[in-house]
Amino acid sequence: MFDRFEKLVDPFERTELDVPPKGFWAFCWYYTKPVWPILLVVSVLGAIIAILEVMIFTFLGELVNWLSTESAETFFQDNWGQLLWMALVVLVVLPGITAIWETMFHQGLMGTYPMSVRWRVHRYLLRQSISFYQNDFAGRIANKLMQTALAVREVVTRIADILVYVTVYFFAALFVVAEASIYFVIPFVVWFGCYLVTMRVFVPRLKNVSREQADARSLMTGHVVDAYTNISTVKLFSHAEREEEYAKTSMMSFLKTVFLQMRLVTGMNITLTTLNMVLLFAVAGLSIGLWQAGRVGTGEIAVAVALVLRFQGMSQWILWEVSGLFENIGTVQDGINTISRERDVVDAPGAQPLSVPSGEIRFERIGFHYGKETGVIEELSLTMAPGEKIGLIGRSGAGKSTLVNLLLRFYDLERGRILIDGQDISNVRQDDIRANVGVVTQDTSLLHRSIFENVAYGKPNVEREEVESALEKAHALEFVRDLSDPSGRTGLEAHVGERGVKLSGGQRQRIAIARVLLKDAPILLLDEATSALDSEVELAIQESLFDLMKGKTVIAIAHRLSTIAAMDRLIVMDQGRIIEEGSHQELLEKNGLYAQLWQHQSGGFLAPVQAA
Numbered sequence: 001m002f003d004r005f006e007k008l009v010d011p012f013e014r015t016e017l018d019v020p021p022k023g024f025w026a027f028c029w030y031y032t033k034p035v036w037p038i039l040l041v042v043s044v045l046g047a048i049i050a051i052l053e054v055m056i057f058t059f060l061g062e063l064v065n066w067l068s069t070e071s072a073e074t075f076f077q078d079n080w081g082q083l084l085w086m087a088l089v090v091l092v093v094l095p096g097i098t099a100i101w102e103t104m105f106h107q108g109l110m111g112t113y114p115m116s117v118r119w120r121v122h123r124y125l126l127r128q129s130i131s132f133y134q135n136d137f138a139g140r141i142a143n144k145l146m147q148t149a150l151a152v153r154e155v156v157t158r159i160a161d162i163l164v165y166v167t168v169y170f171f172a173a174l175f176v177v178a179e180a181s182i183y184f185v186i187p188f189v190v191w192f193g194c195y196l197v198t199m200r201v202f203v204p205r206l207k208n209v210s211r212e213q214a215d216a217r218s219l220m221t222g223h224v225v226d227a228y229t230n231i232s233t234v235k236l237f238s239h240a241e242r243e244e245e246y247a248k249t250s251m252m253s254f255l256k257t258v259f260l261q262m263r264l265v266t267g268m269n270i271t272l273t274t275l276n277m278v279l280l281f282a283v284a285g286l287s288i289g290l291w292q293a294g295r296v297g298t299g300e301i302a303v304a305v306a307l308v309l310r311f312q313g314m315s316q317w318i319l320w321e322v323s324g325l326f327e328n329i330g331t332v333q334d335g336i337n338t339i340s341r342e343r344d345v346v347d348a349p350g351a352q353p354l355s356v357p358s359g360e361i362r363f364e365r366i367g368f369h370y371g372k373e374t375g376v377i378e379e380l381s382l383t384m385a386p387g388e389k390i391g392l393i394g395r396s397g398a399g400k401s402t403l404v405n406l407l408l409r410f411y412d413l414e415r416g417r418i419l420i421d422g423q424d425i426s427n428v429r430q431d432d433i434r435a436n437v438g439v440v441t442q443d444t445s446l447l448h449r450s451i452f453e454n455v456a457y458g459k460p461n462v463e464r465e466e467v468e469s470a471l472e473k474a475h476a477l478e479f480v481r482d483l484s485d486p487s488g489r490t491g492l493e494a495h496v497g498e499r500g501v502k503l504s505g506g507q508r509q510r511i512a513i514a515r516v517l518l519k520d521a522p523i524l525l526l527d528e529a530t531s532a533l534d535s536e537v538e539l540a541i542q543e544s545l546f547d548l549m550k551g552k553t554v555i556a557i558a559h560r561l562s563t564i565a566a567m568d569r570l571i572v573m574d575q576g577r578i579i580e581e582g583s584h585q586e587l588l589e590k591n592g593l594y595a596q597l598w599q600h601q602s603g604g605f606l607a608p609v610q611a612a
Contacts, residue, residue: 002103005107006108006111006112008108009038009108009116011113011119012115019124027336028332035109035112038108040160042109043160045097047168049101050166050168052089054176057176057307059082059086059089060306061303062299063299105157109153117149117153118145121145121148124339125145125339132341132343137225138229139229140219140222140225141338143221145335147214147334147335148331148334148335152328158322162318169314170192177304184283184286187279188279188307188311191279194275195272198272204326206323210327212257213261214330214334217254220247222250223247223249227246229499268319268323279311280305280308287301345410345411348426351428353428353432354420354436355421356420356523359386359387360553361383362418363382363407364381365416366381367380367413368406368411370411376399377406377576379416379577380399380403380578384555387551389552389567390556390570391558391564392556393561393571399576403555404527407425407437407555409430436521436522436523438458438523438524439516439527440525441512442528444512446508448495450489450493451483451511452464452467452492455470455511458519459520470514470515474510474513474517475510483502496511513545516548520548522552523555524552524555525555528558554567565584566584570583570584572587579592580592580593
């Protein structure tokens with residue numbers, strides 16, 4: 001039975017990846033649409049339960065009157081109809097409706113609702129631009145995702161269920177006590193007014209503190225995760241104490257918000273207890289006065305006092321629910337600031353698939369400055385013939401890696417255009433561009449998964465033999481066979497740790513090369529692809545790299561010039577412009593920047609040079 005209710009909503013439905021709305025209620029509705037029918041049913045059932053519970057109090061009042069006035073001998077004979085109806089309500093109707101409500105709420109909503117939000121937010125964030133992740137902590141972004149999903153659920157369910165239940169319950173109770181005596185309504189209405197004032201004073205303050213607390217919690221988590229992610233750097237510099245202080249600062253900021261929140265909670269609870277005691281005193285005193293005047297009987301007094309006691313129990317719960325509501329509103333608003341951001345790079349409307357039959361690449365007078373007015377890439381034009389292999393050379397900051405990132409469309413050009421086989425990359429799908437380009441960078445990052453999964457990332461539905469062949473060509477199979485992890489997995493099944501931390505830099509590089517070998521894309525980008533390898537291993541896999549390059553258009557970046565000297569053409573960049581091009585020998589004969597860099601190399605690396 002539970003399984004059926006748990007499947008009422010598919011939390012992993014593949015919906016459109018639109019930018020989430022920035023308005024609070026629009027944002028909540030955007031993520032609530034998949035579950036709104038269940039919310040409606042839960043709200044209606046909650047209202048029915050509230051009415052039935054007040055009916056029970058009414059019956060108890062009538063029962064007190066009956067017991068004081070009816071004959072014991074004929075009691076059941078005179079009242080059997082009402083007794084049977086209330087027995088059905090108490091034993092069958094109310095438990096039955098409550099059971100349906102509980103199942104709909106807990107099985108139909110509590111799990112699938114926030115998971116649906118997480119899934120949709122995660123899908124959107126995966127397609128966010130590179131700059132989005134470069135400007136924030138990964139841990140903080142993940143924390144926002146988790147917090148916001150739960151907060152959206154709490155806001156919507158509290159409004160759709162709890163507030164509906166409370167509202168119906170309160171007005172039904174007023175109707176019942178008004179039937180006994182209109183005077184009973186006065187203390188309840190005054191109490192309710194004071195209760196609203198209490199909420200007006202405390203709840204907005206709690207909301208503001210909660211928003212600050214959510215942000216402080218995310219920052220604290222980000223600082224802690226940052227230290228764990230870079231634990232090797234922390235240990236290399238013996239900076240555990242420095243990281244303690246770094247985290248302590250954010251922890252203290254978070255603790256201040258907790259202290260402020262607890263002060264408000266204490267004041268709120270004291271005020272609420274005072275209000276409840278005054279209500280009890282007022283109803284008790286009024287009951288005595290009305291009873292002396294013969295206006296109410298003991299049954300009506302029993303109902304009024306019972307409802308007061310019920311409200312006392314509910315009032316604390318209601319105030320906390322409302323406080324929680326506004327706390328979660330603050331969390332959602334904080335999450336909107338992170339989640340509802342436009343993507344810097346998006347596919348053009350009607351973007352076409354990319355076809356790469358030959359692999360010609362043209363950069364036509366491109367300009368890019370990372371949002372600045374000048375610098376990085378200036379009026380650069382370059383044409384690469386199909387299957388041509390070029391080496392990009394230049395000092396750090398010359399614009400080499402930026403050129404590669406622009407070809408991958410991690411950023412949009414500020415002017416000019418880039419074409420692959422005559423197709424402007426701004427008019428084709430981003431995923432198609434990257435599917436047709438194999439990349440090995442100097443900063444190799446692996447997923448915290450098995451060796452097999454990391455290598456197979458380059459080709460879906462790959463066979464084990466193909467993975468092993470790629471690893472062998474990358475001279476990685478030998479060390480992979482000896483790997484193991486704390487869970488007892490070995491070889492291809494061994495997990496590599498976060499970002500591949502369990503492997504050396506050279507081992508990670510070889511796994512990355514195996515991944516690209518398996519991908520076998522028509523365009524190949526090598527950004528310091530062998531920088532983490534020792535000379536012996538580099539020499540060993542050089543042949544595999546040249547095999548990989550056959551029939552492909554290749555752009556290779558390396559400071560170790562000996563690794564790219566054999567390319568078809570060498571492009572020398574400086575300050576975002578091409579200043580020299582030609583073969584290795586031609587550039588040496590020109591005696592320009594390339595010749596200068598070549599002369600300054602020691603052991604194949606660039607020595608520091610003075611700026612020209």
